[in-house]
Amino acid sequence: MLDSVRISIEARQEAPDGHVEKLCRSMRGRYCFKGGKHYLRYEDRPADGQDRVPTTIKLSADEMVILRHGAVTAEQRFVPERETRADYHTPYGVMELVMQTHALQSEFDGASGYARVAYHLSANGAPVGKYEVEIKVEAC
Numbered sequence: 001m002l003d004s005v006r007i008s009i010e011a012r013q014e015a016p017d018g019h020v021e022k023l024c025r026s027m028r029g030r031y032c033f034k035g036g037k038h039y040l041r042y043e044d045r046p047a048d049g050q051d052r053v054p055t056t057i058k059l060s061a062d063e064m065v066i067l068r069h070g071a072v073t074a075e076q077r078f079v080p081e082r083e084t085r086a087d088y089h090t091p092y093g094v095m096e097l098v099m100q101t102h103a104l105q106s107e108f109d110g111a112s113g114y115a116r117v118a119y120h121l122s123a124n125g126a127p128v129g130k131y132e133v134e135i136k137v138e139a140c
Contacts, residue, residue: 002030003111004140007042014130031111031137036060038108040137044068057135059106059115078117080104088123098122111139 029042043052053070073089106115
């Protein structure tokens with residue numbers, strides 16, 4: 001069963017030149033717990049005005065996977081102390097992403113909880129920056 005939830009995402013990006021950007025988004029979504037994993041489903045609103053992208057976040061004790069299928073398509077996997085790769089498909093072409101995850105933490109009590117991930121991101125071999133992302137989930 002999918003529960004209606006409010007999902008808030010706060011991200012901090014530090015570019016290789018030291019410039020810091022912060023992003024905050026909030027949207028309605030769905031939550032369920034199945035097979036030992038927490039699932040969040042929502043539609044992401046890209047900043048460039050593209051169509052909304054259906055997004056699923058799958059969380060377990062030792063991994064977070066972000067699945068996007070729409071104007072952009074990707075499966076990003078975050079595993080602490082590991083490097084993972086993903087192809088990020090956009091209307092403009094494909095980028096190879098490399099994520100080096102430093103920390104992953106999550107805690108849920110029913111349909112409410114949070115997840116935090118910290119990682120370095122490279123695209124097509126070039127460093128993009130250091131990211132810290134916090135996802136908060138509140139039952140509606």
